[in-house]
Amino acid sequence: xxxxxxxxxxxxxxxxxxxxxxxxxxxxxxxxxxxxxxxxxxxxxxxxxxxxxxxxxxxxxxxxxxxxxxxxxxxxxxxxxxxxxxxxxxxxxxxxxxxxxxxxxxxxxxxxxxxxxxxxxxxxxxxxxxxxxxxxxxxxxxxxxxxxxxxxxxxxxxxxxxxxxxxxxxxxxxxxxxxxxxxxxxxxxxxxxxxxxxxxxxxxxxxxxxxxxxxxxxxxxxxxxxxxxxxxxxxxxxxxxxxxxxxxxxxxxxxxxxxxxxxxx
Amino acid sequence: xxxxxxxxxxxxxxxxxxxxxxxxxxxxxxxxxxxxxxxxxxxxxxxxxxxxxxxxxxxxxxxxxxxxxxxxxxxxxxxxxxxxxxxxxxxxxxxxxxxxxxxxxxxxxxxxxxxxxxxxxxxxxxxxxxxxxxxxxxxxxxxxxxxxxxxxxxxxxxxxxxxxxxxxxxxxxxxxxxxxxxxxxxxxxxxxxxxxxxxxxxxxxxxxxxxxxxxxxxxxxxxxxxxxxx
Ligand SMILES: Nc1ncnc2c1ncn2[C@@H]1O[C@H](COP(=O)(O)OP(=O)(O)OP(=O)(O)O)[C@@H](O)[C@H]1O
Ligand SMILES: [Mg+2]
Numbered sequence: 216x217x218x219x220x221x222x223x224x225x226x227x228x229x230x231x232x233x234x235x236x237x238x239x240x241x242x243x244x245x246x247x248x249x250x251x252x253x254x255x256x257x258x259x260x261x262x263x264x265x266x267x268x269x270x271x272x273x274x275x276x277x278x279x280x281x282x283x284x285x286x287x288x289x290x291x292x293x294x295x296x297x298x299x300x301x302x303x304x305x306x307x308x309x310x311x312x313x314x315x316x317x318x319x320x321x322x323x324x325x326x327x328x329x330x331x332x333x334x335x336x337x338x339x340x341x342x343x344x345x346x347x348x349x350x351x352x353x354x355x356x357x358x359x360x361x362x363x364x365x366x367x368x369x370x371x372x373x374x375x376x377x378x379x380x381x382x383x384x385x386x387x388x389x390x391x392x393x394x395x396x397x398x399x400x401x402x403x404x405x406x407x408x409x410x411x412x413x414x415x416x417x418x419x420x421x422x423x424x425x426x427x428x429x430x431x432x433x434x435x436x437x438x439x440x441x442x443x444x445x446x447x448x449x450x451x452x453x454x455x456x457x458x459x460x461x462x463x464x465x466x467x468x469x470x471x472x473x474x475x476x477x478x479x480x
Numbered sequence: 481x482x483x484x485x486x487x488x489x490x491x492x493x494x495x496x497x498x499x500x501x502x503x504x505x506x507x508x509x510x511x512x513x514x515x516x517x518x519x520x521x522x523x524x525x526x527x528x529x530x531x532x533x534x535x536x537x538x539x540x541x542x543x544x545x546x547x548x549x550x551x552x553x554x555x556x557x558x559x560x561x562x563x564x565x566x567x568x569x570x571x572x573x574x575x576x577x578x579x580x581x582x583x584x585x586x587x588x589x590x591x592x593x594x595x596x597x598x599x600x601x602x603x604x605x606x607x608x609x610x611x612x613x614x615x616x617x618x619x620x621x622x623x624x625x626x627x628x629x630x631x632x633x634x635x636x637x638x639x640x641x642x643x644x645x646x647x648x649x650x651x652x653x654x655x656x657x658x659x660x661x662x663x664x665x666x667x668x669x670x671x672x673x674x675x676x677x678x679x680x681x682x683x684x685x686x687x688x689x690x691x692x693x694x695x696x697x698x699x700x701x702x703x704x705x706x707x708x709x710x
Contacts, residue, residue: 287609288608289605289608289609312611315608315609315610315611316611318609319609320609322602322605322606324602326602326603326605326606327606328603328606328607328620328621328624329624330624331620339610339612339620340610340611340612343612343616344610344611344612344613344616388610389610392610392611
């Protein structure tokens with residue numbers, strides 16, 4: 216643990232970015248995206264401050280996944296701008312690599328590498344991308360696995376873990392790269408109910424540590440508990456955004472009200 | 481009983497030929513198939529479709545026909561007969577290897593391509609979102625998935641190739657089948673030499689499967705070897 220802490224790491228997230236703390240973590244301006252002729256995202260504007268926790272919700276097919284996938288370049292877009300920590304996403308090819316080093320992503324299906332152990336999953340990108348020496352990478356990985364409360368599973372393969380455990384490993388794997396922003400795409404949607412809690416708790420820990428978070432989820436209790444702001448999307452547009460109290464208790468848009476009637480009951 | 485032993489020893493003279501036809505064609509076929517598949521994946525569209533059509537034709541033609549064209553037909557072509565190519569094509573053994581490798585290429589390239597396109601997109605995205613480069617993504621996400629997806633069909637293909645080598649005797653190559661057939665013709669004892677050869681082929685197949693699944697388990701720990709259906 217101590218070895219990890221003593222290694223100087225630039226680009227380490229909020230701490231290293233103190234001089235730019237006034238710049239937003241993410242700034243999306245007038246972004247539009249088409250799949251062929253299908254206009255999947257229309258004129259998206261979203262500004263996320265550092266340390267802010269955003270929950271994105273909306274009906275299926277409204278473009279939630281597509282929007283957050285654009286933020287780390289898994290999807291491209293045709294119009295508008297996305298700026299991550301002052302780094303414009305499309306200026307040059309290297310920009311994408313730089314952005315990915317700052318942005319961690321957790322998927323609905325965990326997407327661990329099945330032929331690697333939990334520990335190897337967590338050390339791989341550290342060694343290959345950040346060129347961290349092996350023993351340090353292991354220290355960092357164990358530290359993160361302790362944070363998600365499964366250090367004892369380090370030598371197992373993903374297939375030997377429960378869904379909730381796999382998702383926590385996926386979170387740890389991202390955290391090992393010291394991202395300053397974490398994106399979650401429905402991280403609990405493919406979990407059995409009794410495992411949802413453990414993953415949400417892990418995410419709440421992250422939020423408490425001041426991580427910038429954008430999370431697509433339908434866990435409204437979680438949204439109410441940790442979100443600073445809730446973004447509601449429908450048909451490729453951001454329909455409404457508001458702090459949770461306002462969003463749940465006094466939604467302005469008629470579309471939001473209908474959605475909430477369906478979800479919260 | 482001692483007659484059977486004599487048969488066995490005589491047939492076994494062809495074992496080395498059968499094994500070398502098999503292994504050399506397998507290796508050459510695999511290397512060519514990898515190149516063909518990589519080319520198709522790298523250049524989708526018209527290039528990939530043309531290559532695919534060519535491979536489709538090769539797969540559609542009986543191996544025996546290809547053997548006859550190469551062994552009996554190529555010597556009629558001056559540019560083969562009068563160049564260094566002749567040193568290769570004059571030998572029935574090398575003709576057989578070339579034909580086997582050629583057909584193996586056509587089948588294996590399709591297995592490799594199929595395995596590539598079966599790679600879960602999510603695995604690739606996970607790798608990319610961790611910041612891995614294109615090559616690193618290939619190593620950690622695509623290649624292991626290709627092994628998992630391609631193992632069973634490739635095992636089947638390898639076993640088919642092993643048995644296809646027996647066709648080489650039709651162009652005078654003296655392999656297991658060649659010796660068994662010679663005994664049959666000489667002694668008019670049909671069952672014994674052929675059954676003995678059949679047993680040897682089964683042994684080769686069993687050992688081949690063992691080797692392949694051992695190799696698979698060496699490189700693809702974590703995921704267990706899928707049940708092969710050869
Ligand atoms: N690769 C693609 N090609 C074409 N259309 C796509 C593609 N990916 C998504 N879409 C379409 O874009 C729309 C938005 O998809 P997206 O996955 O972003 O929705 P979502 O809000 O995340 O929905 P869900 O809640 O079901 O996950 C959908 O209509 C979907 O069919
Ligand atoms: Mg989605």
